[in-house]
Amino acid sequence: MDVKVEQKALTVGKSAMFFDDFKVGQEWLTPRRTITETDIVMFAALTGDHNPVHTDEIFAQSTPFGARILHGPAVFAIVTGLEFRLGIKEGTAIAFLGMTWDLKAPVKMGDTIHVYQRVDEVRLTSKPGRGIVNFWLEVRNQDGLVCQQGVWKVMFHARDAG
Numbered sequence: 001m002d003v004k005v006e007q008k009a010l011t012v013g014k015s016a017m018f019f020d021d022f023k024v025g026q027e028w029l030t031p032r033r034t035i036t037e038t039d040i041v042m043f044a045a046l047t048g049d050h051n052p053v054h055t056d057e058i059f060a061q062s063t064p065f066g067a068r069i070l071h072g073p074a075v076f077a078i079v080t081g082l083e084f085r086l087g088i089k090e091g092t093a094i095a096f097l098g099m100t101w102d103l104k105a106p107v108k109m110g111d112t113i114h115v116y117q118r119v120d121e122v123r124l125t126s127k128p129g130r131g132i133v134n135f136w137l138e139v140r141n142q143d144g145l146v147c148q149q150g151v152w153k154v155m156f157h158a159r160d161a162g
């Protein structure tokens with residue numbers, strides 16, 4: 001039996017960028033998003049993390065934060081959505097390879113966050129038609145305070161897939 005494997009063409013978004021398009025120093029700002037009680041409640045339900053700093057206002061008022069805060073990993077998860085809205089990876093990103101990530105300040109209910117993103121490094125892989133882009137990201141609140149920051153490593157298709 002002869003089996004043919006058909007290779008599908010990439011479906012690329014209108015703002016998508018290939019590896020070849022990225023240059024060190026390029027910058028973007030994402031749209032903003034306001035954090036709500038629903039974000040806190042839904043993340044606690046999803047993960048089972050019902051730490052009172054997230055779920056008990058009276059307890060949280062007695063902490064250095066002074067109020068309930070959004071789970072750190074929830075901020076990261078929301079950031080992936082904000083960053084996706086830039087459209088630069090749509091159909092051209094192959095894989096999220098990892099990150100280094102620091103939590104610098106709490107994100108509270110009512111905070112409005114956005115992401116500053118910059119290309120810090122671009123390099124080809126040993127496999128033709130692919131490259132890795134390292135992005136520096138900062139999650140900033142409405143006052144410009146950096147709440148979380150770090151590097152995301154993403155593999156992209158090159159324009160000439162070789």
